[in-house]
Amino acid sequence: MDINKLPTIPAGPVGYLRRPAHTPVDQPAPNPLCTLFGIRYPIVQAGMIWCSGWRLAAAVSSAGGLGLIGAGSMYPEVLREHIRKCKAATDRPFGVNIPLLYADLDKHVGIVLEEEVPIVFTSAGNPALLTPRLKAAGRTVVHVVSSVKFARKAQEAGVDAVVAEGFEAGGHNGREETTTLVLVPLVRDAVQVPVIAAGGIADGRTVLACMVLGADGVQVGSRFVCSAESSAHPAFKEAVTRVEEGGTMLTLKELAPVRLMRNAFFQEVQAAYARGAGVDELKQVLGRARAKRGMFEGDLDQGELEIGQVSAAIRNVLPAERIVQGLVDEFHTAAARIGLNGRSLMAPWQHPGPDQRLPK
Amino acid sequence: MDINKLPTIPAGPVGYLRRPAHTPVDQPAPNPLCTLFGIRYPIVQAGMIWCSGWRLAAAVSSAGGLGLIGAGSMYPEVLREHIRKCKAATDRPFGVNIPLLYADLDKHVGIVLEEEVPIVFTSAGNPALLTPRLKAAGRTVVHVVSSVKFARKAQEAGVDAVVAEGFEAGGHNGREETTTLVLVPLVRDAVQVPVIAAGGIADGRTVLACMVLGADGVQVGSRFVCSAESSAHPAFKEAVTRVEEGGTMLTLKELAPVRLMRNAFFQEVQAAYARGAGVDELKQVLGRARAKRGMFEGDLDQGELEIGQVSAAIRNVLPAERIVQGLVDEFHTAAARIGLNGRSLMAPWQHPGPDQRLPK
Incomplete structure (x- = not known):
């Protein structure tokens, strides 16, 4: 069965089914993150200190995801060099992640604007700090949050999307310790902008699970640390x-x-x-x-x-392209298990024989 | 479209699609937990101290899930009374949860055997302690684990299923702090027995997400604390x-x-x-x-x-039957969003227009 030939259903209110007004009913709604970033797959590679320079970002973007240069571990002129090399290495959109507590913040922002980086992720700080300036300069802005409170703040500040990052994520993290499974539905229900799930995601079935929870896509960190192109030692x-x-x-x-x-x-x-x-x-x-x-x-x-x-589930170092493709393939496999067969989905919920009775 | 009329696909290796040899190909495989416990929905109500006596367990079992009496807060004779009242209140299967570190453990086990309780969940201890004795007495045994290591130990001890309980769960919890999103796929890949996901589950989309991760069903605690039948103050x-x-x-x-x-x-x-x-x-x-x-x-x-x-997502006290039915209804809604429409699933992964190029 070709799942692309199944009929569509009307648009729902939740992320992966949101349908823009101009989409014909017999066409699937494009994923809001793919539209927002101009990418093929709603898979964002996290901008990580010491691990994600231009090589990794360019490889992920070339593979159809969104690569991010992690500015947090770079002197301003190093960041400029990475941006230029990334542009030379890929013709696809990429972004820069800027931690807001960084000492050289102003210089970083200046370079991102000068070098015409189209997409900026901000993290670890107040989303109102940079969002208006970046939006005024025509950039796509995403803020990383670990709570509904900050997701709302980010939306009020005018971001284009939020990353909802759970307790299981590596590196700096929220004080609330809310896990991805609990956080994503809470954030999904609290904001109207697209939601990117992060924390604990290293395979395609988890990507699908996060989209079931209401995310429009995912941000993946640890899995890309273990890529050939990562600058980790x-x-x-x-x-x-x-x-x-x-x-x-x-x-x-x-x-x-x-x-x-x-x-x-x-x-x-x-x-x-x-x-x-x-x-x-x-x-x-x-x-x-x-x-x-x-x-x-x-x-x-x-x-x-x-x-x-999720490093407990990562057992090899792979080229970034294979990681992106693996996430997509596993996502398709997991989706086909559910999506191809309505009856297999329902089966868990209908005991086929007569209900058992307890002996009295 | 009636999703029950979609064609089936062959059995896969993963939980919700496992198909026993005797199931005709055009029939959906029964959920292994429904078969194991003799219940309608693979929703287990966690056996919780001070909250889950006979009233809650009987209400959940009568609603088609599996109710558990939490023995951890009961003197032995109190437990006996709860078992008898539960039997009188429902003709569906129910179980008892026994924490293995409890002082009156032997008396509890004796009562569970004498009173012919068909299903026993054990937690907080070594699964080899009680499993052989309970299995020899013909009981269905499930052990709660927070790690792959203990999931394997439980399987070796002969349990019929494991509960994989993540960091977000209430009450006593694992030292590894592994979250449900990370734990469930790890446990799914490590054992052959059915897996019940626990921790962070209070709505139907999260139930589906856990099944996408590889669980065969779920155990729900906090949501049932806030039920009319819960004995919580x-x-x-x-x-x-x-x-x-x-x-x-x-x-x-x-x-x-x-x-x-x-x-x-x-x-x-x-x-x-x-x-x-x-x-x-x-x-x-x-x-x-x-x-x-x-x-x-x-x-x-x-x-x-x-x-x-997940109590951050719970905003009311409801009858247990409505909680069970709500989980099932929300599961169906979430499943239909994915399952009814293969194209909507694929849409996120195929940008409909030409790929955008970054200006050089």
């Missing part, structure tokens, strides 16, 4: 493929909550907590440039290794 | 309907991790952590009978209020 990539369940933890909540791989440095942080360390002592334990040391330079003991919980 | 039920995001936290990890509503007692625990309290001091802060005081007696300040993260 090979030792870090290798370590990610060996993470077991419980191998990452959210910590340093008094500074800014961050999900890290358990290593010697993580144990030092835990020891500091055990002796009742305050914020100042924690800052001292953290020190400076720990993330670079771990993720970029490959010091697996003393480095800060930011990675998501 | 009305003040506790009311408090659950007012929980905001971030309103619950996993704490007391040094004793046994437990997700609690933030209240005055929770703040006392946090204060103890801030002064570097050890296990003994934490035990003293916890004291005795805190859960009863909060959940059953309605002391919202000094009681221990066990509840899931």
